[in-house]
Amino acid sequence: MMIDPLSVFLLLISASTPILFAALGELVVERAGVLNLGVEGMMITGALAGFAAAYASGNPFLGFAVAALAGAAISLLFAALTQLFLANQVASGLALTLFGLGLAAMFGKPFEGVKAPAMPIGPLRINWIVWLGLIMVPVVWWFLNRTRRGLILRGVGENHEAAHALGYDVRLTRLAAIAFGGAMAGIGGAFISIATVLQWTEGMTAGAGWIALAIVVFSNWTAPGVLAGAWLFGGVTVLQLRLQAAGVAVPVQLLSMAPYLATIIVLVAISARQKYSRRAGAAAPGSLGTNFHALR
Template structure:
């Protein structure tokens, strides 16, 4: 039971950066903007968060720096995609490549350094048998990610602003005709998505590892992008998908710990194999995706 509780806790810990990043990308895509630069944004945010956290010994300042770095990267994307009306797919890919190179350059002097993060736990509840270790002994960012998911559900489906955001994702021309500032709202959505990717990247370097190595994000940005499609752009399904992918990621270490004779390279492939399998399964019904996907996703908007 102790091993099972530790496995559940590790799965939640592994799924947290995927959840936060995917929720931010979901808001982008609900507004009709496809940002494939998540990997680059998370990498730059990871080194920015680690550098500030290491220099100040304050994880909170590290998370703030990560969020700011993510917003700066998303601002660059917004200027190119919204103002200059560049191709969103090509711009996002360029942002990921740029972020990978920039993070490697910025992190040269921090390679091999590590942080000591004090463990956090919910008083009294963390002392409960089984559930205390599994659910109530996590970093506060884990609980923040759950609250963020609930907040986004309420925002999208219970507020007028959420309705406006979704309408822009469906028909920006109609929203513009009604007087809504489509570009400004999309820019705000991109900033929010950048901040979420920034917090997710900082979580990897400040809590999950906690250290900096080149390529620390290791494809999680791409998994977060796939997760939004897997969840058909619904926050609750993003939460379930993040826990699923987090569990698959942790299984590779669990198999190694219990001595299952599987090559480590195959185990390392498990999260990406799971991503491909899920995308293949949901692609078998294109009508289902088409009904749930924002109609203007990836399409540039030029106000008349």
């Protein structure tokens, strides 16, 4: 079996794009100290809203814009629950995933069986949105590490009491981070429906949002780490599809487990490193997953 390395690489970065967007968004959310388990729900919302807009307008780029808005809009439900109503973040995130999956399935019925408009191909045979994802990696890194707002955001995530005492608005910062995470997840979801599968099917994100959450852990909460994790995942996906196409004597159902098993293995390896390594240690934000309530 001949495999052209360049075409494999192109497939790999394409396969990793949905996860890359979602994980970069979630990275910013978690650096602000919020654990949003609703990534899957926001992705599927973006997948449907983006597909519907692209189909109705015939313009795929408009689809991605609408997907970003839809993802951000639905993430505000989570933001309201956790930031205003001080609800448990794990439960609220799960609620967002369940609600998003249901909502998309409900409104998606009329769009089943229709085809998305064709995506224009960008420079170097690479889709424009793939480029955008790659560009977002240094942008997010630069924002988190080289800007004042990024520093405030990290401070809020590391120790919300201290950030509050310094006069920073913890809730507003987190609200903005959550909305950004929603928009990025929405774009990631739309990439699946508009650019990869080219149609809408119920539950089409198939756990990509959860894999994105695992990749944020894998990245040790850094943007370059997210890229590495997304590419690793993309590699496993492409390899698995190649093996399926090549007719390897392993049942298709078992091959298609590969991305999920790889995610578990990677998660275990990185957690073990963070747990046992004396030097590295976990870089998880100090206030991750805890709610902030200002008494004064």
